[in-house]
Amino acid sequence: MALLTATRVRHYFGGLCAVSDFNLDLQAGELVGIIGPNGAGKTTVFNLITGVYRASEGSIRLRDTELVGKTPHQITALRVGRTFQNIRLFRDLSVLDNVRIAHYAQVRYGPLEALLHLGRYRREEQRIVENSRRLLSIFKLDHLAGETAKNLPYGSQRRLEIARALAIGPELLLLDEPAAGMNPNEIDQLMEFIQWIRREFQLTILLIEHQMKLVMGICERIKVLDFGETLAEGPPEAIQSNPKVLEAYLGEGPVG
C-alpha cells in the first residue's frame, strides 16, 4: 500500500519554478533516495511534504490524508519526521530537551494540567523522559543528556538530529543529506545504522544525498531531479547506467 503519494506537484518561488511535475509513489517500508545537482529542488520537495511551503499545484497524500494546506506541526503529528541539511538543533537547550520537545504532539495533557502539574502530567512526563533516554542510549548520547546541544561534536549533533526526528514516532522519515561532512569510514557506519533503525523502528525512509556510495549502497529506488524536473527513476543499477543521468549529473565526477 502506498504510504506517500505525490501527484503532479509544482512549486514556484515568485516566477521561478523550483519543482515541476513531481510525482512520487512511496510504498510502506521502502528506502528511496533523491539525488540531483545543487539547486535541483531536492530540499524544496522535503519542505513541500512537511508543509514548510505550500505546494502551488498538485497533491501530496499520506495514506488517505491530503497534506497540502496543513501546517508543519499537523503534518509532523501524522508521524512524519525529518532532519535538516544544515543541522538545526535547539542549540542552547540540553540534549535531553531537544529530544523531549519532539514528543509534543504525543503528550496527552492539556494546558490546565500543565499549569498545575496535576492529572496526566506526571505520568506523561515520566513516559517522555523514559522514551527520550531510550532514544539517546540507542544513539550513544545518554551520557550527554545534560549537555548543551551546541557543545556536542559535529558527528554527535548529526546523531542527535536523527534521534530527535525519531522522537516524533515517525512512520515516514525524511533525511536531508545525513552523510554531509562524513569520511568514508563514517559513511559505512551510517549506512549500517540507517538500515538498522529502518528495521528497528519499521520506517519508510526518503533521503536526499550527494554521497553516491551511500545512495547506491542502501536505496532500493532512486529518483533523479534536475532543475525541478524528474530526470529518471529506478533501481540503483538502472540509474547508474542511465545515459541522461550520466550526462546531467554523474558525468561531472566519478561515481563513488
Added chain:
Amino acid sequence: MKTRWSVGWEWLMAQRWLLPVLVAVGFVLAFAIEYDLFNNEYVRGVAMSVGIPEYTLEYTLFNKYVQLVMMYVGINIILTVSLNLVNGYMGEFSLAHAGFMAVGAYTAALLTQKVLPVAAYPGLFPLAVLAGGLMAAALGLIVAVPSFKVRGDYLAIITLAFLMIVKSVIENIDTIGGPRGIPGIKKLTTLPWVFFWVVVSVWVVRNFVYSKYGRGVLSIREDEIASDLMSVNTRRVKFLAFMVSSFFAGIAGALFAHLLQFISPRVFDIIKTTDVLIMVYLGGIASIGGSILGATVYTVLLELLRPSTVAAMLAWLPAVALDPLNEYFIRHLGVWRMVIMPLLLVLVMLYWPRGIMGLREFRWFIPRRDLEAHHRQHAHGGSHGAAHGH
C-alpha cells in the same frame, strides 16, 4: 575546584524540603507583620519563653515603610517573572507589560470602587484581583495574534503600539476618570495577599516552563521553524505564553492599584515597562530565580539610595563625619540615585551580559524529574549542565 562556599551552596540546593518550609514561614511572617502580632503581649510572652530575645521583636523592624517596600518587591517579582516568560523564555521583546498591568489595575479598581461591596465584605477583594488578571489575559490573547506573523523588532513595535493604545483609550473614557485617573482606591493590598500571589505566580510560571508547552516556548526561541517541524503547535504555545504572562501582569496591576490607592494612565506608561525590562535582564533571561533576584535587588537598591534611608544607615557615624555628608551628598541623593541606578545597570550588562542568572536556574525550582533525567549517570552531584548549574 570546589571551594567551601560552593560545596555549601550545593548542599543547600539539595535540601529541596527547605523551599516549602520557607514558603510556610513566609506566610506566617506575612500574617504576623500585617496583624502586628509582634506587639501582641501574648505572642511576646511565648516568644521570650522559648528564648527569642526581645529586641528582635521590636516593632520598628517591620515599620510601615519596610512593609511597603516588601509589598513593592513582591509586586515587582510577579511582574518580572511573568515578563520573563515572553521576553526571556520565548526570546521576544514585548513592551506591553505596563499595558496589561493597567488593564488589571483599572478592572480591579473599578470593581472595588463601584461594583463589589468590599467595605462590608473585604473577602471579595481576591475576586477583583482575579478579574483584573483575567481581563489582562484576554487582551494578552489579542497581542499573541500578531506574534504568529511578526517577530523581533517588529513585534516589539506592535507591543509598544498596544501599550500606547491602552493608555490612549483609558485617557479618552471619561467615566473611568480619563487622564485624571481614579483617586481614593481602598487600600486592600496586604502583605499576605502579595505573598500569596508571588507564590502562585512563581509556582504557575515554573510549572508552565517545565511542561511540554514551556519546552515549546524554549524551542520557539531557539528556532521557530524547526520547532514547528518537531510537532510543536507554535500558535497554541504562543497563545498560552502570552496569556499566562499577561494574566500575572494584570494581577500585579490590581495589587499595585490597591496599594498605591491612586491610578492614572500616566502610571502605566513606557517608563513602567522599562523598569520591568531592567529587572528581567538584570536578573537574567529564562530564569525564575534570576527574576526574583533581579526584582528584589533593583527595588531594594532604589529604596536604599533614598536620602532618608542612607542618612539612617549612616547615623552611627560621628557627627563630624556625618554632617558634611548630610550637607552635600545625602541631600542631593534623591536626584542622583536615578543617575547611579542606570549606571549600575550598564556596568552589570558590561560584565554580565546575560544578567545575574541568565539561562541558569536555582535547583529548587527545577522539578526533581528534570534534574534526575539530566543527571542520572552521575547521581552523586555534578552541577554542570545546560540550564542547571549554579
Added chain:
Amino acid sequence: MSEGIVYWLQQTLNALQLGSIYALIALGYTMVYGILTMINFAHGDVFMIGAFFCFLAAVFLGLPFAPTLLLAMVGAALLGVTIERLAYKPLRHAPRVSAIITALGVGIFLENFTLALAPYPKNIPPLLEHVTWNLGGVSLSSLQVIIILLSLGLMFLLDYVVHRTPVGMAMRAISWDKTFVPLMGVPLDLIISVTFAIGAGLAGAAGTMYALAYPVIDPYMGIMVGWKAFISAVVGGIGNIRGAMIGAFILGGVEIMVTAFFPSTYRDFVAFTLLMLLILVRPYGILGKPRTQKV
C-alpha cells in the same frame, strides 16, 4: 483659494515640519540598526541633549543660530561616539538584547543626569528673526521654512554620503557582512564610530530645531519623540535610510491630520492603531526587504 484647500495646505506644512524632525532622529536609529542590528534606545535622549546644547550655546555663549546649530551637532556627535565606545563596543559579541538593555540604561542615565543639573524646564530664546508670510491664506513662518529646508538638505547630504562616497560604501559593506569585510581592509571600529557620529549629529540638529519650534525643553522630552522616531524607522523598514525618511513623514502626516479632524487626545490612539495595522500588512516596513529563512 477655497478655505478647504488652504486648511489642507496649512496642515501639510505642519506635517512636513514635524516629519522632518522625526526623520532626522529616525535616521540615527536606522543607521545604527543597519550597521549593528542594534536598537539604540538612548538615541532619543541624545536628541534631548542636542536641545540642551542648543540652550547652552544660545543662552550662556550668546551665539547666533548657525554656530549654535553646529555646536549642538558636534556636541551630540561626540556624545554618540563616546556612548558607543564605552557602552556598546564591549557588547558587540554579547547577546543582542544585552546591548538593547544597556542602551535603555544609558538613556535613563542621560535623562536623570540632565535632570540633576537642570531641575527646571528651560526656555530657548528666539534665535531667528520671526517672519510670517501669508501666501493666499496659508501662513508660512520663516522658522518652518528653515526647519524643513535644513532637514531636507541634511537628508540629501546623508543620502549622498551613504550612496556616493567611500565612507558610505564602507558603511554599506559592513552592514552587509561584519566578518569578511573588515578582512578586506575596511576599518570596522572607525566606520561604526563614524556611523554613530553622523546619527547623533543629526539628532543634535533635530534637537536644535525642535527647541526652536517648541521653545520649552526638559530632560524627558526625548522619550516620546525618540519612540516616535523609532516607529518611523520601523514603518519605513528599519535599516533602510530612505525608508526612515518616508516613515517619518508618514507618521508626522498622520499625527497632524488626526489632530486636525479629531480631538487631540485621539492622536496617539489613531496613530498607533494605523501603525499596528501597517506592520501587520507589511511586517518588514515600506522599503524593508523580508528576510527569508532558508530551511
